[in-house]
Amino acid sequence: MRETKLHIPMTTATGETIGIVGILAQIALPPHNPQEHEPHPMYTSRSTTAPIERAHPAHASHRSDISNDPSSSSRSQTAGMNLDDDPDTMQRLRNKDQAFKRRGYPIYPIDKRDTRGLKIAIILHGVLAHKDQIYHKQLARALPVDSFRFDFRANGETPGTWSMGNLADDVEDLVAVVDYLRTKLEYTVEIVIGHSRGGLDGFAWFAKHCPDALPPSLRVPFFVGLSARFNMANIHERDPAYLSAFAKEGFFRWQARVAGQDKELHVYPEQVDQFAAWPTREIALAFPYNTDVLLIHGTADKSVPASDVASYGNILSGVHRRPGSCSIKLIDHADHLFRGFYPQVVEAIVEWLRERSELTKMGLSAAAIRDRDTLGLARFNPTHLQQGRSGPHMWDNNLAAGNPRGPAQAAPPWMDTPAAGAAGAAQLPPGHASDSPYARYLSAAVATAPSTPEGRSRAQPDVEQADASEEIGTDAWPAGHPLAHSRSSPSSAPPASVAGTASRTRTKAHL
Structure with a gap:
């Protein structure tokens, strides 16, 4: 390494x-x-096990x-x-x-x-x-x-x-x-x-x-x-040590040894309150x-x-x-x-x-889920895993060759499900046996959950709705929030629009 x-x-x-x-x-x-980088x-x-041998991939x-x-x-x-x-x-x-x-x-x-x-x-x-x-x-x-x-x-x-x-x-x-x-x-x-x-x-x-x-x-x-x-x-459990120092000097002397060096740091009352909040x-x-x-x-x-x-x-x-x-x-x-x-x-x-x-x-x-959403359902094809194959995903090589689904592979049922409505939600992801705990959970949830007028299943609440119920957003913090002044990265700006309701419904139903 x-x-x-x-x-x-x-x-x-x-x-x-x-x-x-x-x-x-x-x-x-x-x-x-x-010699400098060999482990202790x-x-x-x-160690009773062999070290891990890793080869650098020919291409990422x-x-x-x-x-x-x-x-x-x-x-x-x-x-x-x-x-x-x-x-x-x-x-x-x-x-x-x-x-x-x-x-x-x-x-x-x-x-x-x-x-x-x-x-x-x-x-x-x-x-x-x-x-x-x-x-x-x-x-x-x-x-x-x-x-x-x-x-x-x-x-x-x-x-x-x-x-x-x-x-x-x-x-x-x-x-x-x-x-x-x-x-x-x-x-x-x-x-x-x-x-x-x-x-x-x-x-x-x-x-x-x-x-x-x-x-x-x-x-x-x-x-x-x-x-x-x-x-x-619970940080206030340390108040007995803090308060006497605050009264005497206005701050607490925190003495510690870090990276082999002795350090003294000062803790002020407003910092304790900021941490606790x-x-x-x-x-x-x-x-x-x-x-x-x-x-x-x-x-x-x-x-x-x-x-x-x-x-x-x-x-x-x-x-x-x-x-x-x-x-x-x-x-x-x-x-x-x-x-x-x-x-x-x-x-x-x-x-x-x-x-x-x-x-x-x-x-x-x-x-x-990340890669499926990035590549799109039509290009994400892990069906070879159902055949017991191991190693790198075959669809990687298929994509590199310009053939998203590979030679002579039929589209799996879950991939070609109609995009709208909850009808496709009952389809299981590839690799899941129909009697697995996840399969039973998903089938029961889809079968019993009523549908909203927009076609969403209430079996899995939207994360946006859950966040809204707690009056906290995922892409912006309210004014005065402790995180509000932390700057956003230029590479992580939210997109101008999000996927439609129907496609979002199907994506969450397959999780």
Whole structure:
């Protein structure tokens, strides 16, 4: 894997120009210097599984598959480690800065021939953290796609002014990163993974900058949130420590060790109030319908209680969501930083992505929906999957040859269903057995749900209606909202018009 340091220029809302510092990890390329970039021996000599071998694709194509190549179905290198048998290994894992050798990262220009059209994951760190903290390096090595992990403003190597309540500034940083990866390197952003405060930033970015109204090609189908806080007002549990300092000096001295350096940051009363007022519920309700989410939490988390992940799950598994689009993974005995449990965290993420990849082959994951809407039903033909074939989607090669459906392939019934009305809604997506739980759910819902005058089924409420009922929009925030001043990316502007009612009905009926 090749790791290269990037400096992404951006202009803040206050007019300040800064450079966001991050690491681009390219899984198919050799390292710049093999000796500097080899992993810690702990992750090579003790692993009971073979390392993942990945080959750079000859050409990048628009596929629903999460991987950039077929070999991503291998197990991650961190799987199968028995930590209980080696206390020394457990202790090293608990030291967040010793998972891999400390090293500097070279700065080289990136050849767009190595990035154009490929998928990429974005990894977000938490409060008073940095791009290489906790499990981030291990995760970059285990992911089946390239990744970019960066330091938020005033963290790590990225300059700026730190504030406890400046989550909207974090979102602004993420907007700049996504825009750079898309426009300068021509990546397709496939996954966003955020820990703690980074999880809050990820939720907010999806809600405001990745709504369902975007062109399908700009949708991001997968999000992983780890240890994300829901009940923001619980921050006032720290008031006993804060209030005495506020009364004495007007601020609280927060002393912490970050990236091997001792730091002292000042927390002011208005910052605590700003943090506590962050609208997590409204943001979760505005989370895009066409994005799958995995929520991971440690049962021994004393910073953010595990009940917070249940609050997110209740909203993201509601009737206004796609069935099966939200998953929750609890890691027993893990604390807020998952110290001692990095391999389990990495394996949980990789395994979930593997499951999403299998759902993609059946046309059910958010990635499949994204690609189907991008290519159009007439060009999206995964019927070969019903015949038990594996490997890259055959319709990729058919499209490249100018034959969308391939040789001697009849159009599947679900593809040529009449566009209008709910008559076609009862058709199942390809790859689904008629007796599967999803098939029974969909058939019962379509059979029993009354139709509106516009021909919509009430079995699956429109995400637009669900958002309107909560008085929150997916493409704009009301004046005075904490997210209102976060700027939109030029590449993520909503289209001038949206699809008609009939086509939108059919699309949602097949989810």
